[in-house]
Amino acid sequence: MAYSAAMSADGPAMPAGRFWVLRLMPDAPGRTALAVLLAFGASAASVALMAVSAWLLSRAAEHPPVLYLQVAAIGVRVFGISRGLFRYLERLVGHDVALRLQSALRIGTYQRLARTTLLGSRRGDLLARVTADVDAVLELIVRFVVPVVSASLVIVATSAVFAAFSPATALWLLGSALVAGVLVPGLAQWLSRRYDEAAAPARGELAAGVHELARTAPDLVAYGVADAALGRVLAVDERLKRQDDRSAWIRGVAAGCQVLAAAVAVLAALLIGGSQVADGTLPPVMLAVLVLTPLALHEVLSTLTQAAQSATRSLASLRRVREVLDAPPVGVGDRDLPPPVAPGALVLTGLAIGWPGAPTLIEGIDLTIAPGEAVAVVGPSGSGKTTLAATILGQIPPKAGTVEVVGRVGYLAQDAHIFATSVAENVRIGNRDADDADVRKALDRAGLPLPLDRVVGEHAGTLSGGEARRLALARLFVGDFQAVVLDEPSEHLDALTAEALLDDLFGSFTGVPLLVVTHDPDVIARCDRTVELAVGAVPYR
Known part of the structure; x- marks a missing residue:
């Protein structure tokens, strides 16, 4: 794609x-x-x-x-x-x-x-x-x-x-x-x-x-x-x-x-x-x-x-x-699920990003993330980290340049929405065709042994912060994604919960390109390299 x-x-x-x-x-x-x-x-x-x-x-x-x-x-x-x-x-x-x-x-x-x-x-x-x-x-x-x-x-x-x-x-x-x-x-x-x-x-x-x-x-x-x-x-x-x-x-x-x-x-x-x-x-x-x-x-x-x-x-x-x-479409929207393929590199070439109708935030992004490589994206608030993630996911078009990725891109949002429905239906957001066995397997991989028919409250009101984040993580496991974007995966979690979640995250996505938007030093330390965003340029460290 x-x-x-x-x-x-x-x-x-x-x-x-x-x-x-x-x-x-x-x-x-x-x-x-x-x-x-x-x-x-x-x-x-x-x-x-x-x-x-x-x-x-x-x-x-x-x-x-x-x-x-x-x-x-x-x-x-x-x-x-x-x-x-x-x-x-x-x-x-x-x-x-x-x-x-x-x-x-x-x-x-x-x-x-x-x-x-x-x-x-x-x-x-x-x-x-x-x-x-x-x-x-x-x-x-x-x-x-x-x-x-x-x-x-x-x-x-x-x-x-x-x-x-x-x-x-x-x-x-x-x-x-x-x-x-x-x-x-x-x-x-x-x-x-x-x-x-x-x-x-x-x-x-x-x-x-x-x-x-x-x-x-x-x-x-x-x-x-x-x-x-x-x-x-x-x-x-x-x-x-x-x-x-x-x-x-x-x-x-x-x-x-x-x-x-x-x-x-x-x-x-x-x-x-x-x-x-x-x-x-x-x-x-x-x-x-x-x-x-x-x-x-x-x-x-x-x-x-x-x-x-x-x-x-x-x-x-x-x-x-x-x-x-009548709002102009800017993303690619829902797509049919492609057949499983081997993960390939995530390649950004001459990429310029910015929200539609707004000025370009950053241009000239050239970045390649190989399968099995984790890259941390850091920068101050407003530097374009979330905009970059949205562009890679296809939610908004690039201002210039291209995004090339093999297969589907999974996304773990910082504030991933948990709906007031069953655990199984919340997990199926990652793959609408998943059966109960697939959902159970995804929950087990995410370390969340909840009953499939348990109804959770709006905004995960009946779950702890760690459980809500793991429920969102199960959506990635059920979806068979070939590249993954993580947005502040340790945000709002206590140290022990964050460490356990990071262990599961980095242990589960060892064979796919992994882009992590973060400002947490512990998360940055787990990544292979770091990209620091600054408006108008992309210096590497």
Whole structure:
């Protein structure tokens, strides 16, 4: 394997357009259309239930023979049952497509993160993007697309039916529905847009603040700045609350306007229908239908203001996810595991390193590490040690020059993340195809006799420092790597634990090129030679 400054790792292109997320799956539009039809069936059944019930009560007041009421009575039962049935099916189909899209989007986000340098950004905000912001797909489908489209169909259908009995009433009904279902929600969305669009970034800022607060709490207390840091987080939380309150206030006013629109529709139906009944152009039993049906229709429209605001928030959240998906790929990402090969030399030729978008830290690096040779890389903080490791691993491209290595490069990070899952799953990060026997063997080599099914806490909360480091070391043993990079392997360990771990490390990787980033004299003493990094040059010692 070799890669150079011209290395590219372009991923699949994301769909364009405002509702690009609906095209993440080929069958998503069809499934969404089915959910819309089911929602239309539920809402239409609700409106029809009110209309038939109104006719039934009005006709029953005339005391006709009971057989004249049988069809309407059956209609009440049919529409009452079908309303619940259609609503259940709509929720089932709508949530199914939304959760499928959510899963596809989250997987795509994780895949893109593996190819970018965004992992170096504020982790709390990044976590909000891949969790809460990705969840906005559900809001967009279930709370906006399905109810808005289905409500539009119900408005047209109800107005068309009304036009057959009373065209003037149908026009008033259509006008009130457009006010309550289009004008009011649109105006409310426009008025609250500033607050709704700011909600997603504020959530990310709050998540970043809480994350930093939790990780640095002991240091903040020790330096006496805990109250100031907590105050900054609380200020963000208060700003988010104000944004929610203002959106809710606008939604409340809009709900009042929708009630007024419904009242206008009812009064217009009463006046126009009453006049038609008096003229003899409308059967008396139909007056109740004209007056009561708008109540059911406007009940369908009552959720559209919240739907409009949800759309603003969802699209703002998805834009933040899109920023992750559109981030330029800089690493090689996940690669298929090559067949086992004999380790070869790790060769750096004319290498210049630096993070994408940042200046070059060091250039002109020429270094060859033979199989079985251990080289210590030392230098002050900021000299480029971690950047060099990231370049060798393929996480970022070289600014110039090439990195040549045979096979796969293993990495033991200083702060290797331990996930809140089983010991076996944590080890399989080094080789996703490893079976239980492979994991057990790797743990034994790492000197960590833990049960495979033992669940460890987040950040190795249930393990000691030495156990956490050995669990990360087992990932190297299970992966069959042909070159290894160690980043501060003895950091944060007591002397006895560090010595035992170093004995295992240097005893296990005797046949592969070993590059060790360290400032520990004991680690340096175990290496065959030392490379000292200084910005702009690479002097050897």
